[in-house]
Amino acid sequence: MLKAIYRIAWKDVAGDLRRRATLSSMLFFAISVLIVFQAAFEPDRKEALRLLPGLLWATTLFTTLVGLGRVFQAEEEDGAFEGLLLASVPRGVIFFGKWLGNLLLTLLVEFLILPLTLVLFNVDAWSHVPAILGILTLGTLGLTGLGTLLAAMTRGARSRETLLALLLLPLTAPMLIAGVQAIAGVLLQNGAVEPWLKLLIIFDLVYLAMAPWAFGWLVEE
Amino acid sequence: MKILKKIQTLLGVATLVLLAVGLWFVYNAPEDFQQGGAVRILYIHVPSAKMALLSYLFLTVASALYLWKRSETADILAEAATSVGAAFTAITLASGSIWGKPMWGTWWAWDARLTSMLVLLILFKGLMVLRNSMDDPVKGARATAILAIIGAVDLPIIHYSVVWWRTLHQPPSMAASGNAGVHISGPLLPPLLILSGAFMLMGLYMVTVKARQIEARRRLDALESARMHPDE
Numbered sequence: 001m002l003k004a005i006y007r008i009a010w011k012d013v014a015g016d017l018r019r020r021a022t023l024s025s026m027l028f029f030a031i032s033v034l035i036v037f038q039a040a041f042e043p044d045r046k047e048a049l050r051l052l053p054g055l056l057w058a059t060t061l062f063t064t065l066v067g068l069g070r071v072f073q074a075e076e077e078d079g080a081f082e083g084l085l086l087a088s089v090p091r092g093v094i095f096f097g098k099w100l101g102n103l104l105l106t107l108l109v110e111f112l113i114l115p116l117t118l119v120l121f122n123v124d125a126w127s128h129v130p131a132i133l134g135i136l137t138l139g140t141l142g143l144t145g146l147g148t149l150l151a152a153m154t155r156g157a158r159s160r161e162t163l164l165a166l167l168l169l170p171l172t173a174p175m176l177i178a179g180v181q182a183i184a185g186v187l188l189q190n191g192a193v194e195p196w197l198k199l200l201i202i203f204d205l206v207y208l209a210m211a212p213w214a215f216g217w218l219v220e221e
Numbered sequence: 222m223k224i225l226k227k228i229q230t231l232l233g234v235a236t237l238v239l240l241a242v243g244l245w246f247v248y249n250a251p252e253d254f255q256q257g258g259a260v261r262i263l264y265i266h267v268p269s270a271k272m273a274l275l276s277y278l279f280l281t282v283a284s285a286l287y288l289w290k291r292s293e294t295a296d297i298l299a300e301a302a303t304s305v306g307a308a309f310t311a312i313t314l315a316s317g318s319i320w321g322k323p324m325w326g327t328w329w330a331w332d333a334r335l336t337s338m339l340v341l342l343i344l345f346k347g348l349m350v351l352r353n354s355m356d357d358p359v360k361g362a363r364a365t366a367i368l369a370i371i372g373a374v375d376l377p378i379i380h381y382s383v384v385w386w387r388t389l390h391q392p393p394s395m396a397a398s399g400n401a402g403v404h405i406s407g408p409l410l411p412p413l414l415i416l417s418g419a420f421m422l423m424g425l426y427m428v429t430v431k432a433r434q435i436e437a438r439r440r441l442d443a444l445e446s447a448r449m450h451p452d453e
Contacts, residue, residue, distance in 0.1 A: 149371075153364045157354040166350060167368065170343040171375050173336070174382035181386070199382055206374060214367045217288060 004089045008097025013104050015074060022070045026109045030063040034113075034120055048121040053183035055121070057176055059113060060136065064106055064147055065168065069161045071102050071151040081155070085219055092212030099148040099211070106144050110136050131186045138197065139179040142204035143172055149211040152218055175203050225429045232426040239419035246412035259323050264412050266316040268420035269309045273341065276306030276424060280348075281373040284366035296362045297439070299369065300352065301431035305424055307345035314338055333383040340379050344372045358439075 016022045037058070043051050075081035084094060114132060118125060125132070150167050154160045178199040185193035247264045283299035286292060317335065318328045329335065348365050355361030 146371075150368075153368065154351070154354075156356070156360065157351065157364075158356070159354060163347075163350055163354055166343070167347045170340045170347065171372065171379075173340055174375070174378045177382050177386050195385065199378075199385070203378060206378065210371060210374060214371060217367055218364060 005097045009100035012101030033059045053180045068147040068151045091216040095212045095215035103144045135182045138200045142207045145207040236422040243416035262320040268417045269312040272424045273309040284369040301428045305427045310342045336383045337380045
């Protein structure tokens with residue numbers, strides 16, 4: 001089981017690392033979002049520190065959409081998706097494989113984007129980098145879980161990427177609120193981090209428990 | 222579906238009567254000592270909010286039934302409940318906003334219930350768009366049903382996360398075991414109860430009309446595709 005998950009994930013990640021298609025478009029898209037925020041808000045150092053949690057999560061969320069638009073791209077042609085479904089493992093395992101591939105790419109982009117944001121916005125929060133990365137990772141687990149499911153759901157729909165954004169953004173509201181509050185709590189050192197981490201964990205558990213099941217229903221013929 | 226045709230007129234008449242009685246009570250109800258006449262907006266606002274949530278509940282049950290039994294009727298009812306729910310959610314948001322301006326001094330606040338309701342509206346819209354953007358109606362129906370159930374699980378999480386985030390809206394004023402918060406007083410209650418009933422009938426009536434419309438459209442589509450591809 002674990003091997004099948006790993007194989008499917010590695011197929012996507014290795015393929016992408018060689019072509020650098022998804023990774024580089026996510027990365028450069030994230031940088032463009034940062035430029036937009038800088039131009040729109042022109043924060044000074046103090047404001048940048050206050051804006052940082054929202055900035056990071058908004059950039060992550062938009063960037064995830066770029067990655068999710070391509071989750072099933074490798075399976076688009078020649079009936080490759082049906083081929084994948086024929087694999088002699090439960091459908092949930094196939095879902096976890098696709099999810100893991102997307103998760104790894106998204107995390108990689110987040111880890112590259114965080115130092116870049118701190119540099120570009122002149123924020124001195126280097127001592128909090130591990131905590132921030134931890135919170136970003138925690139939120140990204142559920143975010144990519146829900147996202148991969150919605151990507152499977154909108155496969156074959158017209159104007160798929162717009163639809164994906166319309167469906168994903170409202171459902172991720174709890175993750176966004178909890179994630180922003182948790183990072184703000186870390187930066188301001190006001191101690192209100194733990195309840196938000198719990199909410200993030202609940203969010204992750206709910207989606208990662210529900211998504212494989214829903215994926216099975218979705219691809220059933 | 223045939224039963225819907227039979228009850229449609231009856232439902233429509235009952236809705237009209239109950240709405241008329243309820244509005245008569247609203248017209249004659251005393252003004253609130255703090256809110257004045259603006260309290261009357263709540264007689265529309267509260268029943269619509271109830272109906273918005275009830276529609277989602279109905280949608281969830283119909284979706285689960287569709288996934289379980291593959292019954293087309295359940296799918297038609299789910300599709301009908303989606304548009305009806307969206308309408309009630311929009312009415313709730315609009316009426317709340319109009320009430321909020323004189324009472325809170327602002328059209329909109331990022332409060333727990335307002336935010337959840339706005340998310341609910343986007344969710345209803347998403348369900349409608351998802352269904353319409355699939356070329357294969359069966360795939361569209363299945364994807365929509367799954368999304369509706371995911372939404373049903375997510376809505377409480379959304380609600381509690383925004384409750385922790387910020388709260389301005391007063392606690393429920395009709396609940397019997399409320400805290401020491403706001404309570405609705407005697408003479409203001411009957412119109413609210415009657416209108417809640419009237420809105421419930423109205424919701425059922427709207428679902429009935431919409432469901433029959435959808436069924437007719439699907440039959441037309443089937444005829445059309447049979448005409449286009451006679452050999453299939």
